[in-house]
Amino acid sequence: MSVNLFDQANELESAIRQSEEFTNLKEMYDAVNSDESAKGIFENFRNIQLSLQQKQMNGEEISQEEIEQAQKTAQLVQQHELIAKLMEAEQRMSMTVQELNKVIMKPLEELYGSMENNNEQ
Amino acid sequence: MSVNLFDQANELESAIRQSEEFTNLKEMYDAVNSDESAKGIFENFRNIQLSLQQKQMNGEEISQEEIEQAQKTAQLVQQHELIAKLMEAEQRMSMTVQELNKVIMKPLEELYGSMENNNEQ
Numbered sequence A, B: 001m002s003v004n005l006f007d008q009a010n011e012l013e014s015a016i017r018q019s020e021e022f023t024n025l026k027e028m029y030d031a032v033n034s035d036e037s038a039k040g041i042f043e044n045f046r047n048i049q050l051s052l053q054q055k056q057m058n059g060e061e062i063s064q065e066e067i068e069q070a071q072k073t074a075q076l077v078q079q080h081e082l083i084a085k086l087m088e089a090e091q092r093m094s095m096t097v098q099e100l101n102k103v104i105m106k107p108l109e110e111l112y113g114s115m116e117n118n119n120e121q
């Protein structure tokens, strides 16, 4: 990889690290992690989400009981202000990453886009 | 999104566009596209790959005949110098994108990594 590519990637990395989106996310994580109750609820919620995702990817069936447990935990999570703020911060960070990727991937988008147009001719 | 984030993403985009990896990929695409025979073989190969991927994602069965057709087309593709070069260029570009992503995503990796360590305590 060329020096310039690597330099630009490092500059963007540093801009992300200093961004409001990232520093806010980090603060919210720290806040949740230093609150035992919030931490427990959040970890429980994450574990249930991960387990359901895993089952979906493996094509396994998800029981009515599991759906209800997931819904109950999601409700608990939404009622917890610290966790709600963390999840909001996560969503903002994730949208920012998507926007950054859209910018960065423009050259490849254009190239593959032009290829598809060629195919249709 | 802050101006600095957006500026840095644009600078990285421009570095990608000017990179040896990308300009080489573009050249190889153009070479394949202006060669009718290469273009046909390559498009056929891509279509077969896409159709097999689709079937796998949908959990559909792939017949012995389809496997053999895919293997035959892959052989044709490898024997075609222009296409082989294009696929090499694609692989280099894809590895570069992966490396860039690894750099850019370091802040988030670190944050989520530290969370996982917290969970294990």
Ligand SMILES: [Ca+2]
Pocket: A007, A008, A011, A012, B007, B008, B011, B012
């Ligand atoms: Ca820069």
Ligand SMILES: [Ca+2]
Pocket: A011, B011
């Ligand atoms: Ca700069």
